[in-house]
Amino acid sequence: MLVAAASCPAPPLLDRPLTGTDPVLPQLRQACLAAVAALVASEPAVIAVVGVAGQRLIWDPALRLDRGAFAPALAGRAGSGDGLPVPLGLAGLLLDQAAYGGRRELQSVTQDDSAAECAALGARIAAQHDRVALLVMADGSARRTLKAPGYLDERSAPFDAQIETAIRAGDLAALLQLDASLARELLASGRPAWQVLAGAAHGLRADCEIGYCDDPFGVWYLVASVRCSALS
Numbered sequence: 001m002l003v004a005a006a007s008c009p010a011p012p013l014l015d016r017p018l019t020g021t022d023p024v025l026p027q028l029r030q031a032c033l034a035a036v037a038a039l040v041a042s043e044p045a046v047i048a049v050v051g052v053a054g055q056r057l058i059w060d061p062a063l064r065l066d067r068g069a070f071a072p073a074l075a076g077r078a079g080s081g082d083g084l085p086v087p088l089g090l091a092g093l094l095l096d097q098a099a100y101g102g103r104r105e106l107q108s109v110t111q112d113d114s115a116a117e118c119a120a121l122g123a124r125i126a127a128q129h130d131r132v133a134l135l136v137m138a139d140g141s142a143r144r145t146l147k148a149p150g151y152l153d154e155r156s157a158p159f160d161a162q163i164e165t166a167i168r169a170g171d172l173a174a175l176l177q178l179d180a181s182l183a184r185e186l187l188a189s190g191r192p193a194w195q196v197l198a199g200a201a202h203g204l205r206a207d208c209e210i211g212y213c214d215d216p217f218g219v220w221y222l223v224a225s226v227r228c229s230a231l232s
Contacts, residue, residue, distance in 0.1 A: 002132050002133075002201055003044060003132065004039050004133045004134075004226060004227055005134040005228065006035040006225055007138055007197065007223065007226070008094065008137055008138075009190070010090050010138070010190075011221070012090070013025060015090060025216055028214075032094055033097060039225070042227070043131065046105055046131075047095065047102065047103070047104055048104075048125045048128075049088055049091040049095075049135045049137065050107050050109060051109075052109055052110065052138070052189050052190065052192055055108065055110060058106065059085075059088055059106035061092075061105065061106050063083060064092050065084055066084055087108075088108060090137060091135050092104075095135070105128075107121070109196060111184060111192060113192045115176045115180065118176075119195055119199030119202070120199060121196050121199060122195070122196040122197060122202070123202060125200050136194060136197045138191075139219060139220070140159075140190060140219070140221065141160055141188040142186070142187035142220075143155075143218070144160075144219065145215065147217070147218055148215075148219060152218075153185070153186055159183070160215075160220040160222075162177075163222065167208050167210065167226075172198045172206050172226075174198075175197065176195055188220075197226075201226070201228055204231065208225070209225045210223070
């Protein structure tokens with residue numbers, strides 16, 4: 001059963017070696033660390049990590065972030081070049097920083113996965129053990145401002161607000177209503193991962209807390225902690 005979840009974005013700036021000694025967006029980093037610390041504190045039998053990549057795979061939890069994909073000068077160093085997709089690699093760093101030494105399971109999903117497929121995967125993850133925690137690495141739209149990676153699209157704010165409203169209310173099932181085609185157009189890569197969360201929490205009460213919600217650089221980032229319990 002799912003006992004806890006955390007949702008964090010997956011920008012490379014979360015990794016200090018990629019941004020230098022001066023931290024970028026320290027509030028975002030701190031919110032992610034706090035959400036992951038709460039996840040670890042839930043005493044799960046396993047922490048499952050879900051993020052979006054080019055293929056749907058189960059990954060070796062011993063692997064770490066491939067920094068060389070962003071900083072060629074770091075290629076070949078310890079913790080570099082290991083081949084993990086960025087969302088899963090950043091999740092591994094967050095778990096390392098939280099001193100989590102327990103069992104990890106890493107799963108990537110793709111932009112082509114439907115809401116039903118994502119929900120089914122979430123249900124399978126939650127059913128694996130009595131106490132499962134889920135770390136979801138997901139970005140919202142990347143078209144929030146004129147200087148955003150995808151330029152401004154006025155549909156971005158309502159799309160992201162749909163996600164925020166669902167999570168604040170603990171209505172995670174509403175995430176299954178996210179439009180996959182619109183998500184693609186808005187460069188909202190986190191859509192499938194959030195729908196895995198919805199499937200994992202099906203039939204449970206979800207108490208959610210937002211730790212960060214903003215759109216620096218024109219990309220919407222949300223950090224949330226979720227505590228799950230059986231419906232009374």
